[in-house]
Amino acid sequence: MRKPYLIQLIRTLFVTSLLLATSACSKNTAQPITIYFSAAEKSSANPASFTLRQFKFYLHNVFLIDKQGKFIPARLNDSPPWQQSTGALIKLDQQGEQSNSQITVQPETSVSPDEIAGIQFTLGLDFSTNHQNPLTAVSPFNVGSMYWSWQLGYKFMRLDFSLEDRHFNFHLGSTGCQSASPMRPPTDHCERPNLSTIQLLDFNPTTQHIQLDLSALLKLIPADTPNTHCTGNYQDNPVCAGFVTQLGLSATTGQCIDQCQQQSFFNVNTASAPQ
Amino acid sequence: MSTLPAHHSSMTTYKYLYSVIAALICLVSACSKHTPTEYVFHLPPDFPPPPVPVDNPMTLEKVSLGRHLFYDTRLSANNTQSCSSCHLQAQAFSESLATGVGSTGEVLARNSLSLTNVAYNETFTWAHDSLTSIEAQILIPLFNEAPIEMGLTGNEEAILARLQKDATYQKLFAAAFPEQNKNITLDQTVKALASFIRSLTSFNSPFDRYAYYGEDDALTDSQLRGLGIFMSEKTECRHCHGGFNFSQSTNQHGLAITERPFHNTGLYNPEVPPANFDQGLYDISLREEDKGKFRAPTLRNLQYSAPYMHDGSLATLVEVIDFYAQGGQNLSSGPLKGDGRAHPQKSDLIKAFPLSEEEKQDLIHFLHALNDESFIENPLYSNPWKTQP
Numbered sequence: 001m002r003k004p005y006l007i008q009l010i011r012t013l014f015v016t017s018l019l020l021a022t023s024a025c026s027k028n029t030a031q032p033i034t035i036y037f038s039a040a041e042k043s044s045a046n047p048a049s050f051t052l053r054q055f056k057f058y059l060h061n062v063f064l065i066d067k068q069g070k071f072i073p074a075r076l077n078d079s080p081p082w083q084q085s086t087g088a089l090i091k092l093d094q095q096g097e098q099s100n101s102q103i104t105v106q107p108e109t110s111v112s113p114d115e116i117a118g119i120q121f122t123l124g125l126d127f128s129t130n131h132q133n134p135l136t137a138v139s140p141f142n143v144g145s146m147y148w149s150w151q152l153g154y155k156f157m158r159l160d161f162s163l164e165d166r167h168f169n170f171h172l173g174s175t176g177c178q179s180a181s182p183m184r185p186p187t188d189h190c191e192r193p194n195l196s197t198i199q200l201l202d203f204n205p206t207t208q209h210i211q212l213d214l215s216a217l218l219k220l221i222p223a224d225t226p227n228t229h230c231t232g233n234y235q236d237n238p239v240c241a242g243f244v245t246q247l248g249l250s251a252t253t254g255q256c257i258d259q260c261q262q263q264s265f266f267n268v269n270t271a272s273a274p275q
Numbered sequence: 276m277s278t279l280p281a282h283h284s285s286m287t288t289y290k291y292l293y294s295v296i297a298a299l300i301c302l303v304s305a306c307s308k309h310t311p312t313e314y315v316f317h318l319p320p321d322f323p324p325p326p327v328p329v330d331n332p333m334t335l336e337k338v339s340l341g342r343h344l345f346y347d348t349r350l351s352a353n354n355t356q357s358c359s360s361c362h363l364q365a366q367a368f369s370e371s372l373a374t375g376v377g378s379t380g381e382v383l384a385r386n387s388l389s390l391t392n393v394a395y396n397e398t399f400t401w402a403h404d405s406l407t408s409i410e411a412q413i414l415i416p417l418f419n420e421a422p423i424e425m426g427l428t429g430n431e432e433a434i435l436a437r438l439q440k441d442a443t444y445q446k447l448f449a450a451a452f453p454e455q456n457k458n459i460t461l462d463q464t465v466k467a468l469a470s471f472i473r474s475l476t477s478f479n480s481p482f483d484r485y486a487y488y489g490e491d492d493a494l495t496d497s498q499l500r501g502l503g504i505f506m507s508e509k510t511e512c513r514h515c516h517g518g519f520n521f522s523q524s525t526n527q528h529g530l531a532i533t534e535r536p537f538h539n540t541g542l543y544n545p546e547v548p549p550a551n552f553d554q555g556l557y558d559i560s561l562r563e564e565d566k567g568k569f570r571a572p573t574l575r576n577l578q579y580s581a582p583y584m585h586d587g588s589l590a591t592l593v594e595v596i597d598f599y600a601q602g603g604q605n606l607s608s609g610p611l612k613g614d615g616r617a618h619p620q621k622s623d624l625i626k627a628f629p630l631s632e633e634e635k636q637d638l639i640h641f642l643h644a645l646n647d648e649s650f651i652e653n654p655l656y657s658n659p660w661k662t663q664p
Contacts, residue, residue: 227626
């Protein structure tokens with residue numbers, strides 16, 4: 001009579017694993033929270049006809065801020081293709097078949113949605129994610145158009161558009177990364193990390209969303225500006241420098257000025273989800 | 276003791292056990308006789324294998340069959356042309372004619388694409404956004420009527436009968452498709468051809484030795500400088516020819532976010548477009564913004580795959596680099612007269628840039644570091660009919 005024991009054992013294992021699974025779930029009762037993004041494209045600031053070509057950016061290191069001003073770490077859910085715990089990709093243009101205007105985070109401690117009064121995240125990717133082995137990188141870190149090289153890592157933000165027939169390319173990312181060649185990762189931090197801390201107060205994700213204000217950027221572009229490529233040496237071109245400054249960063253050091261609090265690109269929109 | 280009824284515990288469990296053992300025995304015996312052998316790709320460490328369709332898994336037997344078919348002129352209606360007539364191993368499976376010529380002599384509009392690492396391509400041909408499997412692509416040369424390539428249309432039965440008569444094929448088909456070895460079908464033929472083409476991987480260039488095998492001395496100083504220029508914001512080459520296959524149109528492992536990586540490089544902008552002028556992706560999509568857009572091909576094995584561009588119109592790499600340095604091509608005469616640099620759909624990443632003679636040489640040296648001699652000499656990819664009776 002050995003078989004019944006076997007069956008018994010299997011049943012016990014099954015029940016135990018069920019119990020384990022349920023208890024794992026109940027460990028964190030905090031509800032996942034979804035945050036939406038949109039781009040305000042229409043601009044009265046620049047009358048020239050505006051065409052958005054590409055608009056994508058990575059973010060990570062998310063915190064929710066409650067009404068008492070407490071920072072609650074909020075983990076990005078592992079939900080490919082658009083996000084992994086190490087970073088999320090937002091894509092607000094219509095190029096290609098897919099786009100993504102949201103992230104979902106899991107607050108580390110339970111917080112009732114109406115207690116949330118702000119958010120903070122880092123635009124871009126941390127050093128180890130940014131310089132990971134591109135061969136083994138999985139979605140959203142294998143999107144060719146957002147990649148520079150092993151040495152420099154990813155474009156943190158890519159904004160390509162045209163004003164009439166003039167083309168503008170803003171590609172933000174870490175620069176001054178030292179390694180033997182583009183095919184070798186840097187061992188130490190990059191000289192200009194260009195990681196912007198975005199903090200938005202008076203923001204509640206259930207009733208509002210985050211809007212990227214392209215018109216503020218367009219205002220920086222004088223009417224006769226020729227084709228402009230901002231893909232590294234931001235300080236050399238006033239339009240590129242202005243773009244970087246809009247994100248709260250110094251174009252010369254690649255660091256936040258005043259904790260990036262002067263950034264004016266990310267704003268709160270009072271609609272709960274983008275239209 | 277047991278909470279289960281006695282009959283359950285004794286009878287049923289034994290029955291399960293027996294059937295499991297029986298199934299195992301079947302499997303093992305099948306292995307020794309018919310079961311095809313899984314094909315293992317030759318790739319550098321950590322390299323993602325290319326995607327393979329679930330209904331056509333890679334096996335050594337299918338690859339071997341596909342290789343025989345690839346080199347067999349009996350696959351064209353008039354017995355004159357095989358795939359290898361336009362895709363030559365010595366030319367990295369492209370050819371040296373500017374544009375291909377079909378089995379009946381009709382001239383194709385485009386340059387034969389190199390089949391280097393073709394399994395990784397996100398889309399197929401120079402410009403088609405919905406041709407996403409090799410199996411579907413292969414039907415084009417087989418059945419194309421305008422122009423005629425291999426001329427299968429209406430001749431399928433006759434061609435399959437030809438193969439069926441050959442004892443070599445009887446064996447090869449039976450080994451590749453053991454579960455259905457009665458009659459050779461077109462589906463089997465296409466699947467085998469696709470499997471052979473998927474096996475054409477090339478990752479043994481000096482660049483690969485440097486980048487993926489960590490051999491610091493695999494590249495010369497000039498090639499390393501060229502790599503820097505290639506990756507620079509001045510030339511922007513990396514934008515469209517990025518990734519491990521030097522083509523943005525690469526279906527990388529786990530890639531779930533697809534884009535439409537087609538670009539107008541400013542090659543043409545004819546004042547008076549001739550009839551049948553090749554408009555690239557536009558001819559498929561009929562979307563204005565797709566005019567003159569083509570897929571950025573891999574830059575591997577360029578030394579063997581000249582001439583360049585979709586119509587084979589640029590003969591050398593010097594011409595290609597001069598073309599990019601001028602931000603496109605301005606033709607002052609000929610049927611395509613017009614300024615490609617001013618094409619409204621030209622990519623914003625194609626812009627004139629200054630390049631010293633030394634920098635140009637460095638860039639060319641770097642492109643040559645992408646040549647993989649072992650690929651064009653690999654005996655596994657060569658004509659099997661020459662080595663076997």
